[in-house]
Amino acid sequence: MARKNYTDEFRRRAVDLYESTPGATLKGIAGDLGVSRGALKEWIDKLGSGTTVGGGMAVPDGPRPESQAARVARLEAENTALKAEARKLETERDILRQAAKYFAGETNW
Numbered sequence: 001m002a003r004k005n006y007t008d009e010f011r012r013r014a015v016d017l018y019e020s021t022p023g024a025t026l027k028g029i030a031g032d033l034g035v036s037r038g039a040l041k042e043w044i045d046k047l048g049s050g051t052t053v054g055g056g057m058a059v060p061d062g063p064r065p066e067s068q069a070a071r072v073a074r075l076e077a078e079n080t081a082l083k084a085e086a087r088k089l090e091t092e093r094d095i096l097r098q099a100a101k102y103f104a105g106e107t108n109w
Helices: 006-020 026-033 039-045 068-106
Strands: 051-053 058-059
Touching: 006 026, 006 039, 006 068, 026 039, 026 068
Parallel strands: none
Antiparallel strands: 051 058
């Protein structure tokens, strides 16, 4: 598999998205952005906003307002997820319509 090269801006926006989304998981954000979970974890470790203490543990700086780049990245990821959900629902609806037509034609009262 070919190794993908991401821009520094993309990496920063991905880290901002992860840090600014309450309840976000590495797997969820990585899936939305189309990157591996390991790559996202590495970017967070390298570019994360927390400060380090003693054993290298990251301590968050506290709540901070969402940056413009983080907001755009979050909204783009949300938009992508909503489009995928809409496609899935349309497919399911079409399948159910076809099944209803099939079974309606089979009944002989």
